[in-house]
Amino acid sequence: MKKIVLLFVLSLSISTFAQKKDKTLITIDGKKTTISEFKRIYEKNLDAIDNDEAKSVTKNLELFINYKLKVKEAYSLKLDTLPSYRREMETYKNQLSAPYLQDTTYIDKxxxxxxxxxxxxxxxxxxxxxxxxxxxxxxxxxxxxxxxxxxxxxxxxxxxxxxxxxxxxxxxxxxxxxxxxxxxxxxxxxxxxxxxxxxxxxxxxxxxxxxxxxxxxxxxxxxxxxxxxxxxSKGEIEAAHILIKDKSDAGKKIADDIYNKLVNKESFEDLTKQYSEDTGSKKKGGKLGKFSEGRMVKPFSDAAFSLEKINDFSKPFKTRFGWHIVKLLKKHPIKSFDEMKKGLKAKIKKSSRMQLSEKAVVNTLKNKYSIIEFEKAKKILDNKNLRAIPKDSLKNTIISINNKKIAQEEFINYIRNRRHLPVYKLFEMFKEDQILTYYKENLIYTEPEYAYTLKEYEDGLLLFELMQQKIWNKSSNDTIGLEKYFKTNLSNYKTDDLKSVKGQVINDYQAYLETKWIADLRKKSSIKVNKKQLKKLIKFYGIE
The missing domain is CATH 3.10.50.40 (Chitinase A; domain 3)
Known part of the structure; x- marks a missing residue:
């Protein structure tokens, strides 16, 4: 039940970011909500609704008002100050902002x-x-x-x-x-x-x-x-081998005897298990898995990639490990760009080169922002006991980004546990970190879709906590209230045994508590609906 309600909560979430010319649709205790805010949520849910009654503009507006009242209540209870909420939001912000810290053009290159x-x-x-x-x-x-x-x-x-x-x-x-x-x-x-x-x-x-x-x-x-x-590139191949570790002529003789057995159609796998001294591959019939040219020592790579047909095997050859006979099992030629694009992009995102994309974003922002380094404040970088400077002496602005001032203390906090690099490099890292932080903080003003999504999650998380406190915990822990509700509504159930229908009763009791709670919220709030705009919406969608 909780998961279902949370999904509903998230899908009903709204944003306060709308066009300036938007008309007001509802006003709750003096706070206005625009038409575009409602339309965004209503249209978002239309595809998931499978009957006309549920598509009703009027009914959806009532649900929307209920949602707004709940969110308002959550903020009034200061649920947004809970440490667990703040931690969750910080994690989500980092996840949500990650794509904006990538230069897509650079990644494509x-x-x-x-x-x-x-x-x-x-x-x-x-x-x-x-x-x-x-x-x-x-x-x-x-x-x-x-x-x-x-x-x-x-x-x-x-x-x-x-x-x-x-x-x-x-x-x-x-x-x-x-x-x-x-x-x-x-x-x-x-x-x-x-x-x-x-x-x-x-x-x-x-x-x-x-x-x-x-x-x-x-x-x-x-x-x-x-x-x-x-x-x-010849791509990759799969191969198997037989290894004789004795590098002398005696080892070569054993390898030659095995080769003659192969020529006489004896099984490569059986001979591997009988003679090979590569303990890692012996039990697997000598299989080495997939490898590209150059991954193995040169004589081995040359011999393996010279085999043309599947199941061909080489004559005995020598490496620093001993004498080998290699058999070709499968070829994996290089695929087309379209086939490899997705996998390559995933590989790049996991590799160190992804930092170059972030660096490209930072360089773009450096040219876009007004960034000032305060040389007088930067003189602390010359102090050999930099990390021991008292906090009271670190109040001067060391960097400013547009209108944001960053104090010396923030730099010291940044480098406190970073001792592996010279101070001048740490300062450059700090500056770039602050540029990205400023950029992320301002995404809600520069990227509407980011702002919408963040607000949805923010309100949804608050509402989940609110429902936990007001409905779910109460319905689970209030045994007296649950029993009273069951006896009052006994005609709705085919039994007088609460235990046998407890799950259903809890769900019904939750719905009852929520209805009562919403009625109380509506009583203590001033709600005004712009009927003229509501009529226009009904006409626009053709569903009352």
Missing amino acids: LVKDAYFRTKNQVKAKHILIRMPREASPKDTLTAYNKIFKLREKILKGEKFETVAAQFSEDGSAKDDAKTGRKGNGGNLGYFSAFRMVYPFEVAAYSTKIGEISMPFKTQFGYHIMQVDDFKE
């Missing part, structure tokens, strides 16, 4: 870029110079100059792989004397969208084949890159 980079692979190598997580401007400059000099070495003729093996701070580039592992010289093989951190991906798809990129920054530090190849 990200989706198109992601599709292009899914359809096409790039092969690249890189050199990395790391930076501390809390890098100062000096740290940043030092790393940039160091990698810029490495770039000059390569441009003057030194081999990229040699410079990478000697100077790159990506450990995989160097030989490992302890394990005997050969370094990759910075070679990353082929990759596509979402495989690398976003700035690295952008650099890879922006650098021409053979060229050395300018230094660029990621969360790891500064990189330079050389692109070796660019080709259309």
Whole structure:
């Protein structure tokens, strides 16, 4: 019953945002409600009403007045000050405002870029110079100059792989004397969208084949890159393999014997279970799941993607893991843009690149708003014990956005538990956070649909709490009242046993309490209906 009433409450909710020229339809205790407010709710519910009687303009207006009276009562009881209500509204505001913090044009571009980079692979190598997580401007400059000099070495003729093996701070580039592992010289093989951190991906798809990129920054530090190849992706495949870990000739002999058995039509799955030493895939007949080119070590990837027909299998080949035979199970070519668009957009929204969309919104707002930084107040940023400054000394305005003034104290509160970045970066983050906060606070004035929806939820939540207090709890807890109601209306039920029809009686009792309560609200309120405008509405909809 409660859920049904709440849905009804939410569907009847209204907004106070209407056109200036709207005529007044009803006035309750001096507060006017316009025609457009009623029409918005009435028209919203028309499709859900399946009979003409329920579509009656007059009857819907009466329900509308009842609703307005309930909401008015909720505010008079200060239910909007309840901590639970405020928490719920804050959560909902954040959810509702989220789409407005996205630059849809920018997101569309990200989706198109992601599709292009899914359809096409790039092969690249890189050199990395790391930076501390809390890098100062000096740290940043030092790393940039160091990698810029490495770039000059390569441009003057030194081999990229040699410079990478000697100077790159990506450990995989160097030989490992302890394990005997050969370094990759910075070679990353082929990759596509979402495989690398976003700035690295952008650099890879922006650098021409053979060229050395300018230094660029990621969360790891500064990189330079050389692109070796660019080709259309073969999509993904599903494959299975048999692994013999012995990398010697003895291991090769076992692999060759298995291969001959396969040629003689023995079952790949059975041979996998009998011989494979990959414990992770052995019980599954060697199945490895879906993977793209470049996801596996190069010899394995080359062998798997060279298979043309489903159920084809390779000759034995060697990787650093041992000897393999791989079998092609299924091909998954790249789908069309229309087929992939929705999935790519969802993937983007879950990835770090979504922050770029929000950044685009912030940059737009920076140009739109009047933003002033107060340099005198900003001098607190030079204080080494910034977070220990007494609150009484933090009352000056540090930023203003249009007419909103933001005090130093708000900045200190923002950075109190943020100690992983330099203060100057934290100030920029704070400023952008305040710009977005101001934008969200003003959405009710700039975005009518947002305002309508927020008001619906706000009033619906209040009314739910009000109904809980006035009707639902009373009908459940007032056993004496329930029994009295049952005995008074015994003729409506086919039994004198309350327990057997208790659910039905509770529903009827709730309706009785609500009717009585509404009558009391109407008695203590002054309600005026503009009959002239009501007649126009009835004529317009053709339903009295």
